[in-house]
Amino acid sequence: MKSKKSQIYKEASTLPSIVPPWLAAVLSAIVPGLGQALARAVQRGLVIFFSFISIIGLLVWRFKDAAPRDEGVVDIVRKAFRLEPIFVLISILFVIFYIWIIIDAYQMAKIAGKPDKRKPIVVMVLLILVFFVIGWQIGQIDLYAFVTKFGDALPAISRVLWPWERAITYPEETWMGTAGLETPCDDTPPPPTEPLEDKPYLIVDPTCGTPSEQIDQEDGTIEVMPGTKLHVEGYNFTPEKEVEIWWKDPAISQFRHREGGDILRVIPDENGYFEEEITWPYRLIPDSYLEGGANWELQGRQVTTIGDWEFSAELKMAIEKMIETIFIGMMATFFGIILALPFSFLAARNLMRANAFTLGIYYLVRGVLNIIRSIEPLIWAIIAIIIVGLGPFAGILALVVHSIAALGKLYSEAIESIDSGPIEAVTATGANWLQTIMYGVIPQIIPPFVSFTIYRWDINIRMSTVIGLVGGGGIGYLLTQWIRMLDYSAAGIAVWFIAITVALLDYISAEIRERFI
Amino acid sequence: MLEIRNLTKIYEDGTLAVDDVSFTVPDGEFLVVIGLSGSGKSTLLRCINRLIDPTEGEIIWNGIDLAKLEGDELRHARRKIGMVFQHFNLVDRSSVLTNILTGRLGYSKTWPTMLHRFPIEDREKAWQTLERLGIEDQAHKLARELSGGQQQRVGIARALMQDPELMLADEPVASLDPVLAHSILQHLEDLNQEDGLTIICSLHYLDLVQRYSTSVIGLKAGKLVYQGSKKDIRNMTDDEFKTIYGEEAIRISDTSLEGSLGEVVEQ
Numbered sequence: 029m030k031s032k033k034s035q036i037y038k039e040a041s042t043l044p045s046i047v048p049p050w051l052a053a054v055l056s057a058i059v060p061g062l063g064q065a066l067a068r069a070v071q072r073g074l075v076i077f078f079s080f081i082s083i084i085g086l087l088v089w090r091f092k093d094a095a096p097r098d099e100g101v102v103d104i105v106r107k108a109f110r111l112e113p114i115f116v117l118i119s120i121l122f123v124i125f126y127i128w129i130i131i132d133a134y135q136m137a138k139i140a141g142k143p144d145k146r147k148p149i150v151v152m153v154l155l156i157l158v159f160f161v162i163g164w165q166i167g168q169i170d171l172y173a174f175v176t177k178f179g180d181a182l183p184a185i186s187r188v189l190w191p192w193e194r195a196i197t198y199p200e201e202t203w204m205g206t207a208g209l210e211t212p213c214d215d216t217p218p219p220p221t222e223p224l225e226d227k228p229y230l231i232v233d234p235t236c237g238t239p240s241e242q243i244d245q246e247d248g249t250i251e252v253m254p255g256t257k258l259h260v261e262g263y264n265f266t267p268e269k270e271v272e273i274w275w276k277d278p279a280i281s282q283f284r285h286r287e288g289g290d291i292l293r294v295i296p297d298e299n300g301y302f303e304e305e306i307t308w309p310y311r312l313i314p315d316s317y318l319e320g321g322a323n324w325e326l327q328g329r330q331v332t333t334i335g336d337w338e339f340s341a342e343l344k345m346a347i348e349k350m351i352e353t354i355f356i357g358m359m360a361t362f363f364g365i366i367l368a369l370p371f372s373f374l375a376a377r378n379l380m381r382a383n384a385f386t387l388g389i390y391y392l393v394r395g396v397l398n399i400i401r402s403i404e405p406l407i408w409a410i411i412a413i414i415i416v417g418l419g420p421f422a423g424i425l426a427l428v429v430h431s432i433a434a435l436g437k438l439y440s441e442a443i444e445s446i447d448s449g450p451i452e453a454v455t456a457t458g459a460n461w462l463q464t465i466m467y468g469v470i471p472q473i474i475p476p477f478v479s480f481t482i483y484r485w486d487i488n489i490r491m492s493t494v495i496g497l498v499g500g501g502g503i504g505y506l507l508t509q510w511i512r513m514l515d516y517s518a519a520g521i522a523v524w525f526i527a528i529t530v531a532l533l534d535y536i537s538a539e540i541r542e543r544f545i
Numbered sequence: 546m547l548e549i550r551n552l553t554k555i556y557e558d559g560t561l562a563v564d565d566v567s568f569t570v571p572d573g574e575f576l577v578v579i580g581l582s583g584s585g586k587s588t589l590l591r592c593i594n595r596l597i598d599p600t601e602g603e604i605i606w607n608g609i610d611l612a613k614l615e616g617d618e619l620r621h622a623r624r625k626i627g628m629v630f631q632h633f634n635l636v637d638r639s640s641v642l643t644n645i646l647t648g649r650l651g652y653s654k655t656w657p658t659m660l661h662r663f664p665i666e667d668r669e670k671a672w673q674t675l676e677r678l679g680i681e682d683q684a685h686k687l688a689r690e691l692s693g694g695q696q697q698r699v700g701i702a703r704a705l706m707q708d709p710e711l712m713l714a715d716e717p718v719a720s721l722d723p724v725l726a727h728s729i730l731q732h733l734e735d736l737n738q739e740d741g742l743t744i745i746c747s748l749h750y751l752d753l754v755q756r757y758s759t760s761v762i763g764l765k766a767g768k769l770v771y772q773g774s775k776k777d778i779r780n781m782t783d784d785e786f787k788t789i790y791g792e793e794a795i796r797i798s799d800t801s802l803e804g805s806l807g808e809v810v811e812q
Contacts, residue, residue, distance in 0.1 A: 449634035453700075456594055457707055458624035458651025463658055467647050471636045 043068055045140035049133075056133030060126070063133025067140045072148070076129055079155055083122060086162050091115070114165050121158045128154065184516045191520025195343040198333035205229040205262060209324040210236040211308075218323075228264040228300070230328050239311040255308025262303070262328045265296040272329045273306065278322035279313045285326075294328075342518040345506060350525045353502035356423045357489030363424070364431025364488070365481055371397065371432065372439030379443065393436075401433035405491050409500040423500025427488045435484055442476035479541040486537040493526045546571055547593070547711065547743065552602035552612075554588050554767075562588040563599070564767035570745060570760075572710075575737045577754045578747040579771075580764035580789060586747040589764065590713045593745070594626045595619055606711070624651035627704025629733075631716040633696040637689035641680065641699050644688050645671045648706025667706075674702045678732060694725035701732055712736065714746035718753070726750070730757050751786075755779055763789035 045052065045067040056063030060080040065073030094115065095107035108115045128151050205228030207221045213236040221229050237256025245251055265271055273285040273292045285292045287306060296302045311317075371393055373379055380390035409426035416422050451468035459467065496504020503522050510519040547570040554563040563585045570576050578586045591597040593604055595611060604611040606622070614622055627648075635644050649667045650658055657663070663671075675681040678698040683691055688699060697717060704712060714733060718726035734757055736742040748754050754761060761778045763771030770788050773781070 447637075449630065449632055450636040452596055453628065453630060453634035453703070454636075454647055454650065456596055456623060456626070456628040457648050457703070458620040458622075459647070460620060460650075460655060462655055463650045463653075466659055467636065467639075467643075467650065471639045475638055 043141055045137040047137060049135070049137040052137035053130045053134040057130050060129045063130075064136050067133065067137035069136050069140070072132075072136070076132075080125075080129070083125070083158055083162070086166075087118065087122065090162065090165055112165065114161065118158065118161050118165065121154065121161060125151070125154055125158060184514075187516040188520035188523055191517040191524065194517035195340055195521060196337045197340040198337050199335050200331050201334050203228060203266060203330040203332050205265065205328045207232040207260075207326045208235065209258075209308075209326060210321055211238055211324060212321065213237060214321055224264065226264065228262065228328060228330070230326055231261045231263070232326055233259045233261075237308055239308045241310065255310075258306050258308060258326075260304045260306055260326065260328075261301070262294070262296060263301055265300040265302070265328065265330055266332055267296055267298045267300050269330055269332065270295055271302065273304070274327040274329055275309060276325040276327060277311060277313055278317045278324065281312065282327075283312075285309060342510075342515075342521055346503065346518075346521045346525050349496075349503040349506045349522075350529060352420055353492045353496065353504070354489055354529065356420050356492040356495075356500075356502050357427065357485060360424045360427030360431055360488045360492070361481065361485040363428045364435050364484060367428070367432045368435035368439055371436040372443060375436055375440035376443035377440075378446075394440075397433045397436045400429060401437065403430075405430040405495060406498060409495045409498050413499050418499040418501070418505075420501030423492050423495045423502055426495055426500060427491060430491075431484055431488060434487075435480060438480040438484075439473075439477060442473050442480065445476075446472040482537045482540050486533050489533055490530050493530075546607070547745075548603075548605040549593075550603040550605065552589070552592060552604065553600050554585075554592055554597060555600045561767050563592065563764075565602075566764070566767070566769045567602075568762055568769060568772060570743060572743050573737070573741050575734065575744045575746070575757060575759040577758035577761045578745065578764060579749075579751075579754055579761060580747075584764040585767040586764055587715050588767075590628075590715050590745065590747060593711075593713060594623050594628060596628075620651055624707050625710045627707050627709035627712045629697070629700045629704055629712065629714040629717045631719045633688075633693075633700045633720075635688040635696055635699055635703075638687060640685055641675070641688055641691065642671060642684045644699055645674060645702045645706055648703040651707065670706060671702075674705050677705075678702050693721050694728060697721065697725075697729050698732065701729070701736075705736070709742065712742050712744045712746075714744065716747050716749065719749055723750075726753060727756075733757070751781075765789055 047055065047063070047066045049067075052063030052067050054063070055066065056076075059077070061073035061075070061077030063073070064070075064076060067073075091104050091108045094112055095104045098104045098107050105115075109119075132148070132151070205224075207230035208218045209232060210218050213234075217234065217236040220233070220235060221231050223229065234256065237258065238253075240255035241253040243251045243253060260273070262271060270293050273294070274282055275285055276282045285306060286309065292304070292306065294302045294304050313322075374389055374393040375397060377390060380386040405426050408429045409422055412422040412425035412429075416425065446469060450472065451464060454464045454468035492500065492502045493504045493507075496502040496506070497508050499505060503526060507519055507522040507526075510516075510522060549569070550567050552563055552566045553561075555561050566585075566589065578589065580586050588597055592599045593606075593611065595614070599612050602612060609622065611619075611622055636647070643661070646663050646667060649663060649670075653663060653667070672681065672684070675684055678701060680691075680695055680698050680702070683695060683699075688696060691699065697720075700717075712733070717733070718729050721729065730746075730753060733744055733746065737744050737759075746757075748758075755775075755778055758778060759775050761771065761773050761775075762769060765788065771785060773785075
């Protein structure tokens with residue numbers, strides 16, 4: 029077949045060109061590759077034609093993509109050149125390619141029938157370059173952005189790389205002192221706060237007043253009525269630790285006090301004392317709350333840590349989910365083994381080649397296993413999630429399906445490669461069929477089976493981290509959640525756990541397998 | 546007494562491996578089968594214990610035609626026929642002890658053996674056999690950890706566990722060096738002379754044939770071309786030698802080197 033082909037090629041190349049060189053060049057200018065084809069370099073002509081067509085197709089797509097709102101070739105090209113200068117380079121290379129096609133057609137027609145051949149190395153490089161640059165543009169490769177924006181990403185990356193501050197927390201307690209206020213003022217304003225021993229308290233002067241208010245005037249302008257100025261004194265706070273001022277309005281909604289738009293924070297002195305002038309803020313409650321006098325509360329809140337450090341909730345969650353992940357992998361491997369075993373015997377050629385029927389089953393099982401194996405577990409997970417919903421079970425299902433296919437193939441290959449010698453020897457002792465299997469076959473297939481199974485377990489755990497990303501449970505699920513919440517430290521903890529587990533597992537499985545092979 | 550009558554084996558692909566072979570082996574004989582590789586020695590031996598089913602012919606042993614046996618009868622006949630192989634055919638990943646106990650499978654109940662349980666007598670017998678062959682300190686090693694000579698002794702021990710009356714040895718020393726070859730054949734000779742075991746053994750090295758055999762048959766392309774006593778083989782002429790080993794075969798004789806007196810070289 030091959031020799032026949034080369035013979036035809038030889039025959040063709042020894043014949044002179046059908047068209048004169050100038051005509052070949054003109055024809056190639058109109059239909060790229062036609063000149064070469066007529067100069068009896070049909071293959072070359074076809075390659076040129078299809079390369080040219082595909083480049084044109086890609087360029088039309090990319091130019092339109094770059095300038096989607098423009099009409100007319102000139103406008104589109106101009107805009108694309110301005111927005112993405114790389115198009116200039118692509119166009120130049122393309123024009124060079126086009127000119128080369130014309131020259132090549134001329135030369136091919138001229139040398140047709142002569143023994144010397146032109147090898148199109150330069151143009152192959154040119155062609156690869158054209159596709160490379162188009163690929164660069166399609167891939168939106170931007171090394172400049174990669175380098176310049178790397179710095180912006182550093183804080184997030186460093187949190188992922190070293191997330192352990194997030195692994196521990198200190199239990200906190202809010203230390204709070206309050207003072208009561210009333211609005212509007214009536215004959216009996218609330219008395220000033222009673223001083224307390226050991227506990228913080230606030231004294232406000234005056235103890236009644238009005239909140240800030242915006243009044244809509246009839247001419248459409250808004251008149252701002254600032255609230256009552258209050259002098260606040262705080263006592264018995266923890267010295268040198270920040271205090272936040274909060275309000276509790278009559279509707280019991282609580283909010284931070286803002287002075288001039290900023291959250292107010294004060295630092296008490298060494299005696300735990302501070303004083304501050306504040307303005308009664310706007311109210312968010314309806315007027316009805318104000319009728320007959322309403323009670324407000326002013327709070328000074330101080331957050332202090334108490335006691336020793338403890339493990340953070342994120343760390344605990346990561347550990348729990350990591351364990352879940354390991355068990356997802358384990359359960360998937362377990363079911364994978366059970367279901368793969370029968371298939372492996374059906375997919376072992378040495379057991380199935382007895383007749384055409386069993387051989388048919390062999391090919392069928394092999395084919396199905398190959399198809400299942402070629403579909404990524406991620407896809408199986410998405411299918412499983414449709415059936416059983418989000419969670420670990422979906423992940424297990426996806427991994428089971430993939431494990432059956434992978435283990436089925438490995439097991440069947442192990443069965444195919446057993447040595448018939450020991451079977452022969454055991455048979456010769458007068459052992460029956462079951463004994464022959466037990467003493468001649470099983471000792472031979474157990475080590476590879478164990479080895480493949482552990483390897484699979486290793487893979488399944490690694491994969492279950494990935495399957496979590498699409499909702500298959502385990503630590504991957506947690507990881508995507510944290511990444512979406514931009515909680516990079518927590519995500520870093522998850523990443524570390526995955527890395528540690530995978531490395532450990534890799535080591536353990538290698539150790540165990542070494543003992544069995 | 547073993548009597549082979551008109552034994553023929555044609556494989557499915559049409560190969561004629563054994564062609565109308567007849568001979569008799571009296572009890573207590575050390576019969577050596579010689580012939581080139583592919584001359585049908587292995588097929589002949591495997592027909593006797595029915596690892597290969599003969600196409601035609603009879604194998605009369607103690608009055609029973611082995612060629613016609615099926616099922617349990619065949620297995621019970623096999624128990625009394627031990628076999629030793631060129632590549633030892635041990636289960637590499639099982640211990641030496643397990644490999645040897647395999648020889649008792651034919652006598653044991655099926656279900657206990659599924660759990661690797663053997664009667665205490667069998668275990669004692671295994672230790673005695675190990676001692677007899679001088680490999681008792683290897684008992685708990687895996688078969689693959691042993692050297693070639695030790696592995697073949699395990700192979701012999703496994704066959705001995707069957708309490709055999711007939712021992713088939715398919716080129717038992719072809720994978721071993723000359724010194725080990727002698728040691729293995731001496732074990733077989735012991736069994737032959739002390740226990741009165743009938744031995745049918747295929748061999749390549751002529752000096753070993755001359756040293757150990759009590760009678761010899763020669764196969765060529767599946768046909769029986771030579772039959773002689775120990776005395777005959779000592780005085781074997783070059784012509785007889787060439788009938789078995791072909792015209793191109795030469796005979797290397799170097800009496801100064803013990804262990805490789807005669808060797809057949811195919812050229």
